[in-house]
Amino acid sequence: MTQTDHILLVEDDRGLRELLQEELEAEGYRVTACADAEQGLQVLHSETPDLLVSDLRLPGADGLSLLPALSQCDMPPAVLIITAFGSVQQAVKALQAGADDFLTKPLEMDHFLLTVSRLLENRRLRNEVQHYRSLLAVEQFNGIIGQSQAMQQLFHNIRQIASADGPVLVQGESGTGKELVARALHDQSSRRDGPYMVVNCGGIPGELMESEFFGHAAGAFTGARNQRAGLFQQADGGTLLLDELGEMPLSLQAKLLRVLQDGKVRPVGSDHEIQLDVHIIGATNRNLTEAVADGSFREDLFYRLETFALQVPPLRARGDDIQRLAEFFLTRFNARQQRSIKGFSDEALAILQGYTFPGNVRELQNAVERAATFCDTPLIEIHHLPQRICEQPAGQPLPVSSTSGPATQLPVSNEPEGMPTLETVQRQYIQQVVQATGGNKRRAADILGITRRTLYRWLE
Numbered sequence: 001m002t003q004t005d006h007i008l009l010v011e012d013d014r015g016l017r018e019l020l021q022e023e024l025e026a027e028g029y030r031v032t033a034c035a036d037a038e039q040g041l042q043v044l045h046s047e048t049p050d051l052l053v054s055d056l057r058l059p060g061a062d063g064l065s066l067l068p069a070l071s072q073c074d075m076p077p078a079v080l081i082i083t084a085f086g087s088v089q090q091a092v093k094a095l096q097a098g099a100d101d102f103l104t105k106p107l108e109m110d111h112f113l114l115t116v117s118r119l120l121e122n123r124r125l126r127n128e129v130q131h132y133r134s135l136l137a138v139e140q141f142n143g144i145i146g147q148s149q150a151m152q153q154l155f156h157n158i159r160q161i162a163s164a165d166g167p168v169l170v171q172g173e174s175g176t177g178k179e180l181v182a183r184a185l186h187d188q189s190s191r192r193d194g195p196y197m198v199v200n201c202g203g204i205p206g207e208l209m210e211s212e213f214f215g216h217a218a219g220a221f222t223g224a225r226n227q228r229a230g231l232f233q234q235a236d237g238g239t240l241l242l243d244e245l246g247e248m249p250l251s252l253q254a255k256l257l258r259v260l261q262d263g264k265v266r267p268v269g270s271d272h273e274i275q276l277d278v279h280i281i282g283a284t285n286r287n288l289t290e291a292v293a294d295g296s297f298r299e300d301l302f303y304r305l306e307t308f309a310l311q312v313p314p315l316r317a318r319g320d321d322i323q324r325l326a327e328f329f330l331t332r333f334n335a336r337q338q339r340s341i342k343g344f345s346d347e348a349l350a351i352l353q354g355y356t357f358p359g360n361v362r363e364l365q366n367a368v369e370r371a372a373t374f375c376d377t378p379l380i381e382i383h384h385l386p387q388r389i390c391e392q393p394a395g396q397p398l399p400v401s402s403t404s405g406p407a408t409q410l411p412v413s414n415e416p417e418g419m420p421t422l423e424t425v426q427r428q429y430i431q432q433v434v435q436a437t438g439g440n441k442r443r444a445a446d447i448l449g450i451t452r453r454t455l456y457r458w459l460e
């Protein structure tokens with residue numbers, strides 16, 4: 001939400017003050033007008049404007065006396081000083097004291113308004129740079145935040161595995177950051193300048209999968225007029241992340257195993273094999289040992305992948321990282337939305353730290369962004385946090401199924417005109433269940449009684 005710029009105007013000449021206020025308000029600015037420095041200081045004690053426009057000479061203390069108060073602000077306003085014609089020395093003094101610009105009387109209105117808009121724009125850019133600097137200052141490993149011992153161990157393992165060439169299996173609950181880990185593996189490897197491709201194995205219809213993965217020859221099937229390179233070929237020389245690997249159909253698992261063993265793919269309908277050099281990373285939130293036991297995942301493929309396995313820890317096992325991540329997401333939100341929320345109240349932070357986060361980092365990220373959107377105070381308070389986070393007693397896992405809860409609030413009206421279509425209601429309910437599970441699609445699909453593939457189709 002971009003807010004209207006607020007300008008504090010300090011000018012003792014009533015006629016000029018009213019004229020400037022009128023002109024600025026006509027431009028859409030919010031203006032607080034004061035007749036002397038004392039009144040100006042009172043305003044500065046209660047709120048920080050985006051721009052201070054002050055006459056230099058005022059009755060009592062002069063315009064420069066306002067400047068020391070600005071250094072107390074987190075994001076000091078830009079400062080425009082107005083001086084009497086000919087007092088260049090005074091203007092220089094104003095710039096030395098920290099003003100951003102000065103104009104001499106009589107003011108030329110277009111020039112004045114242009115200067116105001118330029119100073120506000122400069123301030124916006126300055127704040128943005130400051131936000132991004134503070135983002136960079138957070139210690140990260142390839143964009144992954146984590147100071148906890150569990151994450152430091154993971155970073156150590158990534159560094160070691162990245163230099164090996166074998167396939168890697170990244171396991172962890174939904175939303176723990178497996179995709180970031182895969183990207184870090186690529187960026188840390190000697191293939192970092194090669195392509196990095198991601199494919200969601202749960203999101204491609206079964207009948208299209210083989211040609212998506214391995215490509216096809218011209219005329220291989222109806223509609224395949226030209227030959228087409230598959231994902232493996234597109235990732236040649238780089239890395240291919242097979243996300244949601246646990247969802248891959250058994251028939252394709254056999255073909256994947258062959259690629260892992262000899263590095264060759266055969267496009268659908270082609271007689272020729274193509275030799276490739278692709279680093280394969282599989283990511284899954286499924287317990288593959290169980291999947292092997294129930295026959296839905298090939299044992300030989302599992303053992304081939306398991307040599308280099310990385311386990312991404314759930315957020316609840318990362319201690320203080322919850323606070324670090326929450327602050328990181330808030331800083332990023334502030335920078336993107338041009339907001340200046342200062343942080344979290346102690347109570348809100350305690351609630352976040354006591355929550356079990358079944359949806360892991362993704363759920364935390366969504367919760368912070370939602371709270372920040374609704375936040376109308378300097379700090380995020382408990383009532384800004386999603387209800388389910390506040391309601392869960394510390395340490396209590398969420399129920400596995402939420403089908404019993406009466407939480408559904410569908411937009412049903414008694415007037416026929418206001419009644420939504422079945423599709424709207426269905427989509428909303430699906431979104432609600434996905435949200436309630438913290439983005440865990442497997443759980444959401446279970447609750448909804450549909451397959452994950454159907455769920456993905458509805459979410460598109």
Ligand SMILES: Nc1ncnc2c1ncn2[C@@H]1O[C@H](COP(=O)(O)OP(=O)(O)OP(=O)(O)O)[C@@H](O)[C@H]1O
Nearest residue numbers: 143144145173174175176177178179180285361362
């Ligand atoms: N340690 C972290 N630091 C910063 N951002 C993170 C971290 N971990 C996760 N995220 C962010 O959380 C979101 C979810 O991460 P990601 O998609 O990598 O999870 P995932 O484990 O692959 O989830 P799924 O199993 O559902 O596909 C992303 O927006 C990601 O950028």
